[in-house]
Amino acid sequence: MPNVIKSPRSLDIDITSRCNLRCKYCYHFSGPGDVDTDLPKEEWLRFFVECGHYGIMGLSLAGGEPFFRKDLPELLEGIIANRMRFSLLSNGTLIDDAWAKYIKETRRCNYIQVSLDGSRAEVHDQLRGKGQFDKAVAGLQHLQRHGVPVTVRVTLNKLNYHDLENIARFLLEELGLPAFSTNAASYMGLCKLNDQEIGLDVAERSALMAVFADLVKRYPGRFSANAGPQADLRMWSEMERARLGGLAPAHPTGALTACGCVFDRMAVRADGIMTPCTMLSHMEMGRINHDDLREVWQNHPLMQSMRARNEISLKLFDFCSSCNYINYCTGNCPGVAYELTGEVDHPSPDACFKRFLGAGGVLPEIN
Protein backbone atom coordinates (compact mmCIF):
# COMPACT_ATOMS: atom_id res chain seq x y z
CA MET A 1 0.00 0.00 0.00
CA PRO A 2 1.37 3.50 -0.76
CA ASN A 3 2.62 5.66 2.08
CA VAL A 4 -0.16 7.35 3.97
CA ILE A 5 0.33 11.02 4.76
CA LYS A 6 0.06 12.02 8.41
CA SER A 7 -3.18 13.92 8.00
CA PRO A 8 -5.55 14.51 5.09
CA ARG A 9 -4.68 17.40 2.79
CA SER A 10 -8.30 18.44 2.59
CA LEU A 11 -11.73 17.60 3.93
CA ASP A 12 -15.13 17.51 2.26
CA ILE A 13 -17.57 18.86 4.79
CA ASP A 14 -21.34 18.92 4.57
CA ILE A 15 -21.69 22.10 6.57
CA THR A 16 -25.47 21.80 6.57
CA SER A 17 -28.12 19.35 5.40
CA ARG A 18 -30.58 22.12 4.83
CA CYS A 19 -31.20 23.63 1.43
CA ASN A 20 -33.53 26.11 -0.21
CA LEU A 21 -34.07 23.70 -3.13
CA ARG A 22 -34.98 20.03 -3.61
CA CYS A 23 -33.30 19.10 -6.87
CA LYS A 24 -34.55 15.89 -8.37
CA TYR A 25 -31.22 14.07 -8.31
CA CYS A 26 -29.62 15.46 -5.16
CA TYR A 27 -27.57 12.76 -3.45
CA HIS A 28 -28.88 13.93 -0.09
CA PHE A 29 -32.20 13.74 1.75
CA SER A 30 -32.26 9.99 2.19
CA GLY A 31 -28.91 9.16 3.79
CA PRO A 32 -27.76 8.59 7.34
CA GLY A 33 -26.20 12.04 7.77
CA ASP A 34 -29.20 13.99 6.53
CA VAL A 35 -30.43 15.75 9.63
CA ASP A 36 -32.84 18.64 10.01
CA THR A 37 -30.76 20.71 12.35
CA ASP A 38 -27.29 22.11 11.78
CA LEU A 39 -24.41 21.45 14.11
CA PRO A 40 -23.87 24.64 16.08
CA LYS A 41 -21.24 27.00 14.75
CA GLU A 42 -19.18 26.52 17.93
CA GLU A 43 -18.74 22.82 17.15
CA TRP A 44 -17.43 23.55 13.69
CA LEU A 45 -15.16 26.34 14.92
CA ARG A 46 -13.65 24.01 17.49
CA PHE A 47 -13.09 21.39 14.81
CA PHE A 48 -11.43 23.94 12.50
CA VAL A 49 -8.84 24.57 15.21
CA GLU A 50 -8.00 20.85 15.10
CA CYS A 51 -7.90 20.89 11.29
CA GLY A 52 -5.47 23.81 11.34
CA HIS A 53 -3.36 22.11 13.99
CA TYR A 54 -2.94 19.08 11.72
CA GLY A 55 -1.97 21.18 8.72
CA ILE A 56 -5.05 20.57 6.61
CA MET A 57 -4.82 22.92 3.67
CA GLY A 58 -8.36 23.15 2.37
CA LEU A 59 -11.95 22.57 3.37
CA SER A 60 -14.60 22.06 0.77
CA LEU A 61 -17.96 23.08 2.18
CA ALA A 62 -21.06 21.57 0.65
CA GLY A 63 -24.45 20.59 1.92
CA GLY A 64 -27.27 21.07 1.55
CA GLU A 65 -26.61 24.61 0.51
CA PRO A 66 -23.74 26.30 2.39
CA PHE A 67 -25.12 29.80 1.73
CA PHE A 68 -28.29 28.73 3.55
CA ARG A 69 -26.36 29.00 6.82
CA LYS A 70 -26.72 32.50 8.21
CA ASP A 71 -23.48 32.06 10.14
CA LEU A 72 -21.42 31.12 7.09
CA PRO A 73 -19.18 34.23 7.39
CA GLU A 74 -18.24 33.27 10.94
CA LEU A 75 -17.47 29.73 9.80
CA LEU A 76 -15.29 31.04 6.99
CA GLU A 77 -13.51 33.34 9.47
CA GLY A 78 -12.77 30.24 11.53
CA ILE A 79 -11.23 28.52 8.51
CA ILE A 80 -9.15 31.59 7.69
CA ALA A 81 -7.97 32.06 11.27
CA ASN A 82 -6.68 28.49 11.24
CA ARG A 83 -4.55 29.03 8.12
CA MET A 84 -6.68 27.10 5.66
CA ARG A 85 -8.37 27.81 2.35
CA PHE A 86 -11.91 26.90 1.38
CA SER A 87 -14.14 26.01 -1.57
CA LEU A 88 -17.92 26.11 -1.62
CA LEU A 89 -20.26 23.90 -3.61
CA SER A 90 -23.46 25.81 -4.18
CA ASN A 91 -26.64 25.96 -6.21
CA GLY A 92 -25.73 29.64 -6.73
CA THR A 93 -29.20 30.99 -6.07
CA LEU A 94 -28.42 32.75 -2.77
CA ILE A 95 -25.20 34.44 -3.92
CA ASP A 96 -25.65 38.16 -4.25
CA ASP A 97 -23.23 41.00 -4.89
CA ALA A 98 -22.39 41.40 -1.20
CA TRP A 99 -21.56 37.71 -0.85
CA ALA A 100 -19.35 37.75 -3.93
CA LYS A 101 -17.49 40.83 -2.65
CA TYR A 102 -17.03 39.28 0.77
CA ILE A 103 -15.74 35.99 -0.64
CA LYS A 104 -13.25 37.81 -2.83
CA GLU A 105 -11.97 39.83 0.10
CA THR A 106 -11.23 36.73 2.16
CA ARG A 107 -8.40 35.91 -0.31
CA ARG A 108 -8.76 32.29 0.75
CA CYS A 109 -11.31 30.94 -1.68
CA ASN A 110 -10.01 28.24 -4.03
CA TYR A 111 -13.23 28.30 -6.00
CA ILE A 112 -16.98 28.32 -5.80
CA GLN A 113 -18.70 25.60 -7.75
CA VAL A 114 -22.15 26.52 -9.01
CA SER A 115 -24.49 23.82 -10.31
CA LEU A 116 -26.13 24.60 -13.60
CA ASP A 117 -28.06 21.97 -15.50
CA GLY A 118 -29.27 23.62 -18.63
CA SER A 119 -28.53 26.35 -21.13
CA ARG A 120 -31.87 27.97 -20.38
CA ALA A 121 -34.56 28.14 -17.72
CA GLU A 122 -36.89 25.52 -19.23
CA VAL A 123 -34.22 22.84 -18.88
CA HIS A 124 -32.61 23.83 -15.59
CA ASP A 125 -35.84 24.68 -13.77
CA GLN A 126 -37.54 21.35 -14.41
CA LEU A 127 -34.80 19.81 -12.24
CA ARG A 128 -34.34 22.53 -9.67
CA GLY A 129 -37.56 24.53 -9.53
CA LYS A 130 -39.13 27.53 -11.22
CA GLY A 131 -37.02 30.67 -11.35
CA GLN A 132 -33.84 28.94 -10.21
CA PHE A 133 -31.95 29.23 -13.51
CA ASP A 134 -32.04 33.02 -13.48
CA LYS A 135 -30.98 33.11 -9.84
CA ALA A 136 -28.10 30.67 -10.36
CA VAL A 137 -26.81 32.57 -13.40
CA ALA A 138 -27.08 35.85 -11.49
CA GLY A 139 -25.11 34.34 -8.60
CA LEU A 140 -22.46 33.10 -10.98
CA GLN A 141 -22.17 36.50 -12.63
CA HIS A 142 -21.78 38.25 -9.27
CA LEU A 143 -18.84 35.94 -8.59
CA GLN A 144 -17.35 36.57 -12.02
CA ARG A 145 -17.69 40.35 -11.61
CA HIS A 146 -15.76 40.26 -8.36
CA GLY A 147 -13.08 37.95 -9.75
CA VAL A 148 -13.92 34.99 -7.50
CA PRO A 149 -12.68 31.75 -9.09
CA VAL A 150 -15.86 30.04 -10.19
CA THR A 151 -16.49 26.65 -11.74
CA VAL A 152 -19.72 25.15 -13.01
CA ARG A 153 -20.84 21.57 -12.54
CA VAL A 154 -23.40 20.17 -14.94
CA THR A 155 -25.14 17.00 -13.79
CA LEU A 156 -26.31 15.15 -16.87
CA ASN A 157 -29.54 13.19 -16.73
CA LYS A 158 -32.54 12.19 -18.79
CA LEU A 159 -34.08 15.66 -18.65
CA ASN A 160 -31.09 17.65 -19.88
CA TYR A 161 -28.83 15.32 -21.88
CA HIS A 162 -30.18 16.67 -25.18
CA ASP A 163 -29.04 20.17 -24.16
CA LEU A 164 -25.33 19.44 -23.70
CA GLU A 165 -24.11 21.27 -26.81
CA ASN A 166 -26.15 24.33 -25.90
CA ILE A 167 -24.88 24.17 -22.33
CA ALA A 168 -21.28 24.11 -23.57
CA ARG A 169 -21.91 27.10 -25.83
CA PHE A 170 -23.72 29.02 -23.08
CA LEU A 171 -21.06 28.44 -20.42
CA LEU A 172 -17.93 28.73 -22.55
CA GLU A 173 -18.98 31.38 -25.05
CA GLU A 174 -21.78 33.45 -23.51
CA LEU A 175 -20.64 33.40 -19.90
CA GLY A 176 -16.96 33.15 -20.86
CA LEU A 177 -16.02 30.47 -18.34
CA PRO A 178 -12.60 28.97 -18.96
CA ALA A 179 -13.93 25.43 -18.42
CA PHE A 180 -16.66 23.42 -16.74
CA SER A 181 -17.12 19.94 -15.35
CA THR A 182 -19.79 17.32 -15.79
CA ASN A 183 -21.01 14.23 -14.04
CA ALA A 184 -24.24 12.24 -14.19
CA ALA A 185 -27.10 11.80 -11.77
CA SER A 186 -25.98 8.82 -9.68
CA TYR A 187 -28.19 6.28 -8.03
CA MET A 188 -28.09 8.01 -4.62
CA GLY A 189 -30.25 10.18 -2.44
CA LEU A 190 -33.27 11.69 -4.18
CA CYS A 191 -32.09 10.30 -7.51
CA LYS A 192 -32.94 6.81 -6.29
CA LEU A 193 -36.55 7.91 -5.86
CA ASN A 194 -36.62 9.64 -9.24
CA ASP A 195 -34.49 7.15 -11.15
CA GLN A 196 -37.09 6.37 -13.83
CA GLU A 197 -37.49 10.03 -14.61
CA ILE A 198 -33.83 11.04 -14.19
CA GLY A 199 -31.39 8.15 -14.74
CA LEU A 200 -29.65 7.97 -18.11
CA ASP A 201 -30.20 4.79 -20.11
CA VAL A 202 -27.54 3.16 -22.26
CA ALA A 203 -28.71 4.84 -25.47
CA GLU A 204 -28.61 8.27 -23.81
CA ARG A 205 -25.16 7.60 -22.41
CA SER A 206 -23.95 6.54 -25.86
CA ALA A 207 -25.42 9.68 -27.40
CA LEU A 208 -23.74 11.86 -24.77
CA MET A 209 -20.38 10.22 -25.35
CA ALA A 210 -20.68 10.94 -29.07
CA VAL A 211 -21.43 14.60 -28.31
CA PHE A 212 -18.48 14.79 -25.90
CA ALA A 213 -16.16 13.25 -28.49
CA ASP A 214 -17.07 16.15 -30.75
CA LEU A 215 -17.09 18.87 -28.08
CA VAL A 216 -13.61 18.08 -26.79
CA LYS A 217 -12.30 18.75 -30.29
CA ARG A 218 -14.24 22.00 -30.53
CA TYR A 219 -13.28 23.23 -27.04
CA PRO A 220 -10.04 21.43 -26.21
CA GLY A 221 -9.07 21.32 -22.55
CA ARG A 222 -12.27 23.02 -21.40
CA PHE A 223 -14.11 20.03 -19.91
CA SER A 224 -13.39 17.82 -16.96
CA ALA A 225 -15.20 14.93 -15.31
CA ASN A 226 -14.54 12.36 -12.65
CA ALA A 227 -17.82 10.55 -13.30
CA GLY A 228 -20.57 10.41 -15.88
CA PRO A 229 -20.45 10.00 -19.66
CA GLN A 230 -17.41 12.19 -20.24
CA ALA A 231 -15.36 10.25 -17.68
CA ASP A 232 -16.70 6.97 -19.07
CA LEU A 233 -15.68 8.02 -22.57
CA ARG A 234 -12.15 8.82 -21.44
CA MET A 235 -11.76 5.70 -19.33
CA TRP A 236 -13.38 3.23 -21.73
CA SER A 237 -11.45 4.65 -24.71
CA GLU A 238 -8.23 4.12 -22.77
CA MET A 239 -9.30 0.59 -21.91
CA GLU A 240 -10.16 -0.20 -25.51
CA ARG A 241 -6.94 1.31 -26.80
CA ALA A 242 -4.91 -0.63 -24.25
CA ARG A 243 -6.69 -3.89 -25.08
CA LEU A 244 -6.37 -3.47 -28.85
CA GLY A 245 -2.77 -2.38 -28.68
CA GLY A 246 -1.77 -4.78 -25.89
CA LEU A 247 -0.52 -1.73 -24.01
CA ALA A 248 0.28 -1.57 -20.34
CA PRO A 249 -2.26 0.62 -18.57
CA ALA A 250 -1.16 4.07 -17.46
CA HIS A 251 -2.26 3.50 -13.86
CA PRO A 252 -2.83 0.49 -11.61
CA THR A 253 -5.64 -1.69 -12.91
CA GLY A 254 -6.95 -5.24 -12.63
CA ALA A 255 -8.05 -4.60 -9.05
CA LEU A 256 -10.31 -2.17 -7.18
CA THR A 257 -7.83 0.66 -7.70
CA ALA A 258 -10.22 3.42 -8.73
CA CYS A 259 -10.53 5.36 -5.53
CA GLY A 260 -7.46 7.45 -4.70
CA CYS A 261 -9.45 9.91 -2.58
CA VAL A 262 -8.82 8.01 0.65
CA PHE A 263 -5.09 8.67 0.36
CA ASP A 264 -5.64 12.40 0.20
CA ARG A 265 -8.92 13.49 1.72
CA MET A 266 -11.72 12.52 4.07
CA ALA A 267 -15.29 13.69 4.69
CA VAL A 268 -17.48 14.95 7.51
CA ARG A 269 -21.27 14.66 7.47
CA ALA A 270 -23.58 17.48 8.52
CA ASP A 271 -24.08 15.78 11.88
CA GLY A 272 -20.33 15.80 12.54
CA ILE A 273 -19.67 12.14 11.78
CA MET A 274 -16.41 11.47 9.96
CA THR A 275 -16.64 9.18 6.91
CA PRO A 276 -14.11 8.15 4.24
CA CYS A 277 -16.03 10.05 1.55
CA THR A 278 -19.28 11.95 1.06
CA MET A 279 -20.38 9.07 -1.20
CA LEU A 280 -19.86 6.58 1.65
CA SER A 281 -21.82 8.33 4.34
CA HIS A 282 -22.87 5.05 5.99
CA MET A 283 -19.24 4.30 6.99
CA GLU A 284 -19.11 6.06 10.35
CA MET A 285 -15.62 6.51 11.80
CA GLY A 286 -16.14 8.76 14.78
CA ARG A 287 -17.37 12.19 15.61
CA ILE A 288 -15.62 15.55 15.33
CA ASN A 289 -14.41 16.99 18.65
CA HIS A 290 -14.81 13.55 20.25
CA ASP A 291 -12.44 11.47 18.15
CA ASP A 292 -9.01 12.66 17.10
CA LEU A 293 -8.98 13.54 13.41
CA ARG A 294 -5.45 12.32 12.75
CA GLU A 295 -6.01 9.09 14.63
CA VAL A 296 -9.15 8.37 12.56
CA TRP A 297 -7.31 9.24 9.34
CA GLN A 298 -4.33 7.04 10.08
CA ASN A 299 -5.75 4.12 11.98
CA HIS A 300 -9.49 3.73 11.73
CA PRO A 301 -10.21 0.21 10.39
CA LEU A 302 -12.70 1.54 7.83
CA MET A 303 -10.16 3.99 6.46
CA GLN A 304 -7.61 1.22 6.29
CA SER A 305 -10.06 -1.11 4.57
CA MET A 306 -10.79 1.56 1.97
CA ARG A 307 -7.05 1.91 1.31
CA ALA A 308 -6.62 -1.85 1.09
CA ARG A 309 -9.34 -2.06 -1.57
CA ASN A 310 -6.75 -1.62 -4.28
CA GLU A 311 -5.36 -5.05 -3.39
CA ILE A 312 -8.68 -6.78 -4.22
CA SER A 313 -8.29 -8.40 -7.62
CA LEU A 314 -11.16 -8.15 -10.10
CA LYS A 315 -10.62 -11.86 -10.78
CA LEU A 316 -12.46 -12.55 -7.53
CA PHE A 317 -15.74 -11.37 -9.08
CA ASP A 318 -17.50 -13.94 -11.26
CA PHE A 319 -18.83 -11.37 -13.70
CA CYS A 320 -15.36 -9.86 -14.19
CA SER A 321 -13.35 -13.06 -14.43
CA SER A 322 -14.23 -13.65 -18.09
CA CYS A 323 -14.08 -9.97 -19.09
CA ASN A 324 -11.79 -8.86 -21.92
CA TYR A 325 -11.12 -5.62 -20.09
CA ILE A 326 -10.19 -7.03 -16.72
CA ASN A 327 -6.51 -6.09 -17.01
CA TYR A 328 -7.39 -2.49 -17.81
CA CYS A 329 -10.25 -1.89 -15.41
CA THR A 330 -10.20 -0.12 -12.01
CA GLY A 331 -13.63 -1.20 -10.72
CA ASN A 332 -14.64 2.47 -10.39
CA CYS A 333 -16.37 4.39 -7.64
CA PRO A 334 -16.95 2.46 -4.39
CA GLY A 335 -19.77 4.83 -3.41
CA VAL A 336 -21.83 3.96 -6.46
CA ALA A 337 -20.82 0.29 -6.12
CA TYR A 338 -22.26 0.32 -2.60
CA GLU A 339 -25.52 1.96 -3.65
CA LEU A 340 -26.06 -0.54 -6.44
CA THR A 341 -24.76 -3.77 -4.89
CA GLY A 342 -24.82 -3.15 -1.14
CA GLU A 343 -21.06 -3.81 -1.07
CA VAL A 344 -18.20 -1.33 -0.99
CA ASP A 345 -15.59 -3.90 -2.00
CA HIS A 346 -17.19 -4.51 -5.35
CA PRO A 347 -16.79 -3.08 -8.87
CA SER A 348 -19.41 -0.49 -9.74
CA PRO A 349 -21.94 -1.93 -12.21
CA ASP A 350 -22.75 1.60 -13.33
CA ALA A 351 -19.31 2.21 -14.86
CA CYS A 352 -18.75 -1.35 -16.12
CA PHE A 353 -17.67 -1.30 -19.75
CA LYS A 354 -18.62 -4.92 -20.38
CA ARG A 355 -22.12 -4.35 -19.05
CA PHE A 356 -22.47 -1.16 -21.12
CA LEU A 357 -21.50 -2.93 -24.35
CA GLY A 358 -23.66 -5.93 -23.45
CA ALA A 359 -26.67 -3.63 -23.10
CA GLY A 360 -26.11 -2.25 -26.61
CA GLY A 361 -23.99 0.76 -25.63
CA VAL A 362 -21.74 2.24 -28.30
CA LEU A 363 -18.37 3.85 -27.68
CA PRO A 364 -17.52 6.55 -30.25
CA GLU A 365 -14.77 5.56 -32.62
CA ILE A 366 -11.38 5.91 -30.96
CA ASN A 367 -8.11 6.96 -32.58
Add this chain to the structure above:
Amino acid sequence: MTSDTNNKPMANPLIVLREEFDDWAILFDPDTGDASAINPVSVFIYKHLDGKHTVPDIVAKLRKECEDVPENAEAEVQEFIQQLLDKGYAGYEKQF
Protein backbone atom coordinates in the same frame (compact mmCIF):
# COMPACT_ATOMS: atom_id res chain seq x y z
CA MET B 1 20.29 41.28 6.70
CA THR B 2 19.84 44.94 7.52
CA SER B 3 20.97 46.83 10.58
CA ASP B 4 17.54 46.80 12.20
CA THR B 5 17.44 43.06 12.44
CA ASN B 6 19.10 40.49 14.59
CA ASN B 7 20.68 37.46 12.96
CA LYS B 8 18.20 34.90 14.21
CA PRO B 9 15.62 34.18 11.52
CA MET B 10 12.03 33.38 12.37
CA ALA B 11 9.51 31.37 10.40
CA ASN B 12 6.48 33.36 9.28
CA PRO B 13 3.70 32.16 11.60
CA LEU B 14 1.16 32.47 8.79
CA ILE B 15 2.90 29.76 6.78
CA VAL B 16 1.90 26.16 7.51
CA LEU B 17 4.53 23.47 7.91
CA ARG B 18 2.54 20.40 6.96
CA GLU B 19 4.31 17.17 7.77
CA GLU B 20 3.52 14.42 5.28
CA PHE B 21 5.50 11.15 5.51
CA ASP B 22 9.11 9.97 5.76
CA ASP B 23 9.88 13.32 7.44
CA TRP B 24 9.12 15.27 4.27
CA ALA B 25 6.81 18.23 4.59
CA ILE B 26 4.97 20.89 2.65
CA LEU B 27 5.26 24.61 3.24
CA PHE B 28 1.83 26.01 2.52
CA ASP B 29 0.91 29.65 2.12
CA PRO B 30 -2.86 29.86 2.71
CA ASP B 31 -3.06 33.36 1.23
CA THR B 32 -1.74 32.32 -2.17
CA GLY B 33 -2.44 28.58 -2.07
CA ASP B 34 1.22 27.90 -2.96
CA ALA B 35 2.55 24.66 -1.56
CA SER B 36 6.14 23.45 -1.89
CA ALA B 37 7.61 20.16 -0.74
CA ILE B 38 10.71 20.31 1.44
CA ASN B 39 13.06 17.47 2.36
CA PRO B 40 13.79 16.28 5.90
CA VAL B 41 16.91 18.46 6.31
CA SER B 42 14.96 21.54 5.25
CA VAL B 43 12.21 20.56 7.70
CA PHE B 44 14.84 20.39 10.45
CA ILE B 45 16.12 23.85 9.53
CA TYR B 46 12.63 25.30 9.27
CA LYS B 47 11.73 24.04 12.71
CA HIS B 48 14.72 25.93 14.11
CA LEU B 49 13.65 29.26 12.66
CA ASP B 50 12.33 30.38 16.00
CA GLY B 51 14.17 33.66 16.48
CA LYS B 52 16.53 31.97 18.93
CA HIS B 53 19.00 30.31 16.57
CA THR B 54 21.57 31.86 14.23
CA VAL B 55 22.57 30.06 11.04
CA PRO B 56 25.77 28.72 12.71
CA ASP B 57 23.61 27.49 15.64
CA ILE B 58 21.37 25.62 13.22
CA VAL B 59 24.29 24.13 11.34
CA ALA B 60 25.87 22.99 14.61
CA LYS B 61 22.62 21.27 15.59
CA LEU B 62 22.37 19.73 12.17
CA ARG B 63 25.87 18.29 12.47
CA LYS B 64 24.95 16.84 15.83
CA GLU B 65 21.70 15.25 14.67
CA CYS B 66 22.51 14.14 11.12
CA GLU B 67 25.26 12.13 9.49
CA ASP B 68 27.25 13.20 6.43
CA VAL B 69 26.59 16.92 6.72
CA PRO B 70 28.71 18.49 3.94
CA GLU B 71 31.54 20.95 4.55
CA ASN B 72 29.64 23.79 2.90
CA ALA B 73 26.49 23.19 4.95
CA GLU B 74 26.45 26.73 6.29
CA ALA B 75 26.29 28.21 2.80
CA GLU B 76 23.51 25.81 1.84
CA VAL B 77 21.52 26.55 4.97
CA GLN B 78 21.99 30.27 4.35
CA GLU B 79 20.80 29.82 0.77
CA PHE B 80 17.69 27.91 1.87
CA ILE B 81 16.88 30.58 4.43
CA GLN B 82 17.42 33.30 1.84
CA GLN B 83 14.86 31.57 -0.40
CA LEU B 84 12.42 31.57 2.51
CA LEU B 85 13.11 35.24 3.18
CA ASP B 86 12.55 36.10 -0.48
CA LYS B 87 9.19 34.34 -0.47
CA GLY B 88 8.13 35.92 2.80
CA TYR B 89 8.13 32.51 4.53
CA ALA B 90 10.64 33.74 7.13
CA GLY B 91 11.93 37.04 8.46
CA TYR B 92 13.96 38.72 11.18
CA GLU B 93 12.53 40.26 14.27
CA LYS B 94 13.05 44.01 14.33
CA GLN B 95 15.34 45.32 17.06
CA PHE B 96 13.92 48.24 18.93
